[in-house]
Amino acid sequence: MRADALRNRTTILDTARALIAEVGPEASMEEIATRAGVAVGTLYRHFPGKDELVAAVMAASVDGIAIKINAALRRAQAGASPSQEIATLLEEIVDDTATLFAIKAVTGATTVDQDAERAATDAFAHLLDLARDAGQIADDIGVDDVYLLLSTAPANLPRPARGRWLALVTRGLTTAPRRLQQRAAP
Structure with missing residues (x-):
């Protein structure tokens, strides 16, 4: 994985963890992407769905x-x-x-x-x-x-x-x- 892709993945995981803990199940993939500072497409490239992201x-x-x-x-x-x-x-x-x-x-x-x-x-x-x-x-x-x-x-x-x-x-x-x-x- 390229360095920027690895950074994006780490940022997405950290953001998802914090946001889900903060707001619960209502946290959307779009909100996670926004808070992580990545495009929604980038999020979905790393994690095809919420289940994969949570796992x-x-x-x-x-x-x-x-x-x-x-x-x-x-x-x-x-x-x-x-x-x-x-x-x-x-x-x-x-x-x-x-x-x-x-x-x-x-x-x-x-x-x-x-x-x-x-x-x-x-x-x-x-x-x-x-x-x-x-x-x-x-x-x-x-x-x-x-x-x-x-x-x-x-x-x-x-x-x-x-x-x-x-x-x-x-x-x-x-x-x-x-x-x-x-x-x-x-």
Whole structure:
């Protein structure tokens, strides 16, 4: 792909993501093209329809999350606090998820690149191992637990609510004593 075509594609994806998150399913291809500063024909050359555009936006979002996970893992391997990297990562993922929910609402799309998701999951598991080894999170916390927590994230609520959710979740992941565990045991 030529450099200008790649720039146009990137601009279109970024604009579509922001516009769909802002206005929802009503975002039209014409409005996306206008805001991206490209002709409608250019948009349709890259993406024949809205479904293809939304699928590409979702794929780019999943790739972006995978990049963030790998960067957090590299920082933790270089000596940063793994639990702090996890907390920062959760905040970024919840913010990204808020946008993804709006995007999924456009077409009901839920599929993602399985290889990218698997690579991100593996990197996150390694990050959790580092945090466990450092004694920063409970020994029984795994990737599935984090996914379960993320499924409860208030992605449709404003940032302050998401911040409170993050504070509660982070507290729950740490190795600090938990009185609730004692009461909740059967």
